[in-house]
Amino acid sequence: MQKTSNGEDVSLVGLVWVDLCGIARVRGVPVKYLGSKADYGLSFPSCGQAMTMFGDIIDNPWGGVGDVRQIPVMSTLVRPGDEGFGLVLSEAMGSDGKPWDLCARTLLRGIVNKYENELGVKVHATFEQEFKLLGDKEPALSMTVEAWQQIAPLDAVIVRRLEAAGIQIEAFEPEFVPSQYELSVAPKDAVRAADEAVIIRETVRDAARRAGYHATFAPKTSIDKGGSGLHIHISFTDQNGRPILYDANGKSRLSSLGQGFVSGVLRHGRALLPFVAPGVASYYRLGPKKWSTGYVAYGTSNREAMLRICSLPTDDQERKAKSFNIEFRAADGLCNPYLALAAILIAGMQGIQNKLPLPPAMDADPSKLSQPELDALQLVPVPSSLEEALKDLDADDALKAALPRILVDMVMALRRREISQFKDLDPDAICTQYAKIY
Structure with missing residues (x-):
């Protein structure tokens, strides 16, 4: 920490929020004055939520009029240190x-409270984040000890800083694609999980920059190389902390609540994509036979499905229930974590409240199924482009009605701005742009 001769901390803390393009915006505040900002924070132009990934501002309802106040959530404070x-x-x-309708953290907190107040359910989540560390070194062979050791001591610095921030690291591993790594952390309550996703991104970026790497969470760095995803794991407990997602006798071992949740997410699956996979390059990663998400379906250990049912391979029912969770696989690092998780939870709640029937599980590789088998599963592919996904969102009145109208309008306008900006660029150039910014 930076201190004066009399021991006064003069470090700056970044007051951070994540915009609708998934980019963390910041204003620096001296630590010694942060407490005085707890009630009313700092002002920021309302039109800031109309800022694109390119740095310009699209047409919006505010123009140069109006401000919002960014209020620090003091429980999320990560203190500055030597690293x-x-x-x-x-x-x-x-x-x-x-509360402002365009604040994604407020939106997530609201839907989490709704689960607790209306359903008696506590929502838990964790974000499994993949990213690439790009530098001058020739990448080592994927998923090897050499790939793990090649970035040392950067990996230790990242883990040390995240643990100091109260984040419990479960794994830091080299992934399938050269220069790609994945961080897995322990589940927390849903809002804290999204907070940690943001802290992890910015910590990785900062530590990588200091070590001479460029860290990118973009879904693709080039069209012919494997992509990076963001896997969101969700589970539920009752008010006493008992897991309520698992039922040994339920369909796919899901409780009735779990079946309704899965059905709701799938019902709105295609319309969710602009919130969870919000970039043009997102759709270079998604699709059949890519091991990301090919279909709006669910299955057990099936990487072609949007939702994967996960649990420990044990006959111990207590441990089985505790580990049982739903993995949402279609998201990527371009998204706002609060907005992505909120949209998924809203879709799932609609399935629970409307008691939607659970469709058949996709527990086989769809490329190996016969046409009658495919017809029986009623498989729906994910959108093949952002433009297609926006049409699905525009047509999903139930999902839109559960979200602030101004938020939906701004999300769609920002996404269309990206489509327009990139319409004359080839896919590799588009990937390069996202990799640079994200």
């Missing part, structure tokens, strides 16, 4: 003193 920066995450308050 990096400090930050505190924030929520937005409107000029009327009420």
Whole structure:
């Protein structure tokens, strides 16, 4: 930490929020003044939520009029140290003193509270993040000890800083694609899980930059190389902390609540894509036979499905129930983690409340099924482009009605801006742009 001769901490802390393009925006605040910002934070132009990944601002309802207040959430404070920066995450308050409809963290907190108040359910989650570390070295063979050791001591620095931030690391591993790594962390309550996803991204980027690497969470760095995903694991407990997603006698071992949740997510699956896979390059990663998400379906250990049912391979029913979770596989590192998780939970709640029937599980490789078998599963492919996904969102009145209208409008406008900007570029050039920014 930076201190004066009398021991006063003069470090800056970044007051951070994530915009609708999934980019962390920041204002620096001296640590010694942070407490004075706890009630009303710092002002920021309302039109900031109309800022694109290219740095310009699209047409919006505010123009140069109006401000919001970014209020620090003091429980998220990561103190600065010798190895990096400090930050505190924030929520937005409107000029009327009420929560702002365009604040994704507020949206997530609201739907999590709704699960608890209306269903008596606590939501837990964790974000499994894949990223690439690009540098001057020739990448080692994928998934090898050499690939793991090649970036040392960067891996240890990242883990040490994240553990100091209260994040429990479960694995840091070289992944399938050269220069690609994955960080897995322990599940937390849903809002804290999204907070940690943001802290992890910015910590990895900062540590990599200091070590001479460029870290990117973009879904693709080139059209012919494997992509990076963001796998969101979700589970539920009752008010006493008992797991309630698992039922040994339920269809696919899902409880009735779990069946409704899965059905809701699948019902709105294609319309969810602009929130979870929001970039043009996102759709270079998705699709059949890519081991990411090919179909709006669910299955057990099936990487072609949007939802994967995960649990420990044990006959111990207590351990089975505790480990049982639903993995959402279609998201990527371009998304706002709060917005992505909120949209998934909203879709799932609609399935629970409407008691939607669970469709058949896709527990085989669809490329090896006969046409009658495919017809029986009623498989629906994921959208093949962002433009196609936006049409699905526009047609999904039930999902849109559960979200603030202004938020949906701005998300769609920002996505269309990206489509327009990239329409004359080849896929590799598009991948390069995303890799540079994300």
